[in-house]
Amino acid sequence: MGKNYRQLSLEERCAITRLRAEGESIRQIATIMDRAASTIAREIKRNQGSQGNYKASYADEKAWARRWRGSKLERQPSLQKYVIDSLVMGMSPQQIAGRLKLDNYSTYISHESIYRFIYAQYARTKDNSWRLLLHRGKFKRGSQRRKGGGSVSFIKHRTSIDKRPKYINKRKEFGHWEADLIMFSNKKDNVLVMQERKSRFIALVAQTDKKAKTVIDNKKEILSSLPTNLRRTITMDNGTEFASHYELTQDLNMQTYFCDPHSPWQKGGIENINGRLRRYLPRKTNISSITDQDLQLLALQLNSTPRKCLDYKTPIEVLSPYLLHFKCELTFPSSRE
Numbered sequence: 131m132g133k134n135y136r137q138l139s140l141e142e143r144c145a146i147t148r149l150r151a152e153g154e155s156i157r158q159i160a161t162i163m164d165r166a167a168s169t170i171a172r173e174i175k176r177n178q179g180s181q182g183n184y185k186a187s188y189a190d191e192k193a194w195a196r197r198w199r200g201s202k203l204e205r206q207p208s209l210q211k212y213v214i215d216s217l218v219m220g221m222s223p224q225q226i227a228g229r230l231k232l233d234n235y236s237t238y239i240s241h242e243s244i245y246r247f248i249y250a251q252y253a254r255t256k257d258n259s260w261r262l263l264l265h266r267g268k269f270k271r272g273s274q275r276r277k278g279g280g281s282v283s284f285i286k287h288r289t290s291i292d293k294r295p296k297y298i299n300k301r302k303e304f305g306h307w308e309a310d311l312i313m314f315s316n317k318k319d320n321v322l323v324m325q326e327r328k329s330r331f332i333a334l335v336a337q338t339d340k341k342a343k344t345v346i347d348n349k350k351e352i353l354s355s356l357p358t359n360l361r362r363t364i365t366m367d368n369g370t371e372f373a374s375h376y377e378l379t380q381d382l383n384m385q386t387y388f389c390d391p392h393s394p395w396q397k398g399g400i401e402n403i404n405g406r407l408r409r410y411l412p413r414k415t416n417i418s419s420i421t422d423q424d425l426q427l428l429a430l431q432l433n434s435t436p437r438k439c440l441d442y443k444t445p446i447e448v449l450s451p452y453l454l455h456f457k458c459e460l461t462f463p464s465s466r467e
Contacts, residue, residue, distance in 0.1 A: 138165075138173055138193070143186035146170065150184060202239055203247045209237050213244055217263040220409065221435055223248075228442035265406050285388065287376040291365060291396055294387045298363065301328045304452065305362035308400035309349065311340060311371060312407055319417035321425070322348050323407065325400050326360070329449040330437055332403055334429045336417050346374040353382055360452055363387060365397050406432065 138146075142163060149159045156174070160167040177189035203210040212235075216226045223244035230238050245264075252260040298306050306327045311320045322335040322345060335348045353361045365387045366372040375386040389396040410428055411420075436442040 138169070140186060140190045143173070143177075143189050146173065146189075147184060147186045150174075201247050201250070202237075202243055206237060209239065210247075213239070213247075214263065217244075217248075219435075220265075220406070220431060222265055224438045225436045225442065228438050229436045232436070232442040265409050284370045285368060285373050285375070287379075288368075288388050289386060291387045291389050294363065294365065298327070303362070304328050304449070305360045307353075307361070307364040308397040309364055309366050309372070310397070310400045310404060311337075311345070311369070312404055312411060313340075313413075314411075314415055314417060315413050319415075321407070321411065321417070323400060323404060324349070324352060324364075325403055326445075326449065327399055329445045330399065330403070330440065331433055331445040331449045332429055334407075334425050336420065336422065336425055338417070340369075340371040342371055342374040345371045346377050349378065350381060353378070353384065357452070358383070365389065367394055367397065403432070 142165075145163060146159060149162060154162070156170050157167045159165075160170045163170070173189070174184050177192045178184040179188055203213060213226055216229075217223075221229070223241035226244060227239060227241040248260055248263060251257070297303070304326065307324055308327060309322070309324045311322055313320050318339055320337050320340050322337055324333045325331065333352050335352070337344055337348065349364075353364075361382055361384050363385045364375075364378060366375065367389050368391055372388075375388075378384040378386055394401050407428075433445045436444050440448055
């Protein structure tokens, strides 16, 4: 009957480093640690540095590297295919990992493992197609802050987000929206993006200008198709394109709120979805080449993508009891007609 060998831990390697510095012999170290002398001797011989020095952190890394057999995605081609196919469909690593658990998939993987796999492949091959599988397509992980917003002096009847009821922050009630524009390189074409805060359901409208009248007309056409309990409030930044916001209060009885200047994070949900949309609508996109049907299919794809904040359900699954109230689920107004 074979012996059950137990690998040395980092704490034990730290003890070996300390005891050797104190001048203890291998047998004395083994006695103190209740380990076999051969185990201590083998550990020092295999994991010491090139100069013969034994350091716990280096020894632990060396031992781990010797045991590593490649990432889970490299060892399981079927799982790798599932993950890559899901990334191509627009899902993030967190969404993939969460959906695997929700669907009781035979094998789980963490989102960190997916990120490490993608960046390892990119570092090894320098092939941009690897990093472009991720939403932001960045060379390195991390975020960069950017300033946003406009002058508040041009917005009549503006109400600060500070006066918005605090319960809205908890996302417990349907009907609270955020809105923003995605701009493109020609400075005129843009896409109006609206997101319902609780379900993360989005609506998209292509526009060839950012005039306040164009923006408010498109907003009213989208929101007027909803029942009153799905149109309570809407939060925007301080761009002058939202200057006619008060028409939503007059015509639809919706309360409007504005973020503080240079504080786009106060409408973080719409900022997040804008980042996702940039994968499909980069800044150099020619909006005239995209049909309204293409844009609504993109909205449908994002509304059918599982979200971590929804326990990996999709926005459509969360909002489905209300979707029957839409006059037309996938047809939104076009400013190009």
